[in-house]
Amino acid sequence: MFVALRLITLPQAQILQRDAQLAELRLGAAALKGVASSWIAPALDGVAINAGHIVWRMVFATEREAMAIRQDPAWGRAIAPLLAVTEVTSVGYRVTRSAVRLAGPGIWRALIFRVMPEGFPAHAHAIEAGLMMMPKYVSSIRSWALSPVALVEGPKAFTHVWEQEFDDVSGLTGEYMTHPIHWGVVDSWFDAECPNYMVDPQLIQVAVEIDRTIMGSATAPAA
Amino acid sequence: MSRIFILDEIIVKPGHAAAYLEAYARDYAPSAQRRGMRSEGRWRNPPVQDFEELPTTLYFMWSVEDVAGWWRMRLSRTDDGADERFEKLRWWQETEPMTLNRKRSFLSSLDAEP
The missing domain is CATH 3.30.70.100 (Alpha-Beta Plaits)
Known part of the structure; x- marks a missing residue:
């Protein structure tokens, strides 16, 4: 896919x-x-x-x-x-690393970011491992995928897409943001004050409302 | 959740501890306090004094009120509304030549666990 x-x-x-x-x-x-x-x-x-x-x-x-x-x-x-x-x-x-649960309305969210060149391969692997821990601990994540970018169009050479689906936006603004796996562990690669800071600050966060799961292969028909 | 502690451990090159401490007090601490960070203590090792043959490790313990306070610190903005991360990054990059290594840890109190 x-x-x-x-x-x-x-x-x-x-x-x-x-x-x-x-x-x-x-x-x-x-x-x-x-x-x-x-x-x-x-x-x-x-x-x-x-x-x-x-x-x-x-x-x-x-x-x-x-x-x-x-x-x-x-x-x-x-x-x-x-x-x-x-x-x-x-x-x-x-999309090779994902877990998708078919569900009804909610929101889809993606974080699109660039690991800086000096972060490959060790930091990139650590960031990926950290992000993939999150669905285990953040129960509001109902579906997720972590994907390396293969094609890019635009001014920034993004390297990763981190997608999730939640039942509603509070799943993102609430548990996702307040769980210590996020602010206490994973965020350090995104934090300019931490010595392992390795993600370009010009990143994208985007979310849309969905009426059903749009991740995975058995999802919405072309529309 | 109770206060979250932020521990910086900074290994400063031999002979640079005084200059680092002066820069830290002048350029970092005031902006950290503006971001809601409260100083909880400062320590050095080796203790008491610098030894010109040895690096000095400086420990700075800060705290923020709770998770919301942690994110206010993390996503802070400058007075003109710009993202402050570039200012923070500049401080750590500019002082890096005085250091050998550093570590930042986020801590919670075992005594505050439910």
Whole structure:
């Protein structure tokens, strides 16, 4: 399973038309071939960091199909004109480490970050191991995936995508943030005051409301 | 949850302890206090004095009120609203030439556990 995640920042003049942009994108996305599932939604403002306005998460069977999507005539016809005036940050990643529980409404959240070059491989492995401890201790995480980035589009060479789903936003702002596995252990790689600080501070946190699980392979139909 | 303690252990190169302490008091401690950190004590090893042949380990114990206070410290902003992490990072990077190693630990009191 290969995910193409696009974070779309609208020009100032179009922000008020975000709903119309969402509708047009969904219409255009429905015509694309080779997409296993697609989720297009407005980024939740309250928890967003450098997230843009619209989140588009597409799932493909393979990376080859993800890379070919922009050659689809439907992309050129319907999607490219919509994206032409926007800024797009895009990451593509193969999902190999995840645990997904099919569930109903909630929120999907992703932390997209870059481990600094001097952090490879030892610190990167330690950060990954630390993050993967979190679902064991933070009960509000109902699904998760930790993925190395394979494709990137935009100014920052992101290296990792850390995704979770929660029943509601309090699962993120509450237990996830207050559990000591987070602030007492894992955060030190993200904290400029800690000697093992190794994550580029210009990271992305993005969340969207979902009406059902969007992670995993047996998820939402193309929409 | 009760107070969270932050212990910095900083191994300073031989002959640099006085300069490090002066810089710490002038440039770090005031900003840490602005972030809600309360000084709980300071120690040195070897004890009592510096020895020019030996590194000196300085121990600074701070505390914050609780988890919310910890995040206020961690996500602090400067007076003009900018992310303060770059200021914090600059302090630790600028003083690094005086040090051999350092460690920061977050501690909770065993006596405060439910």
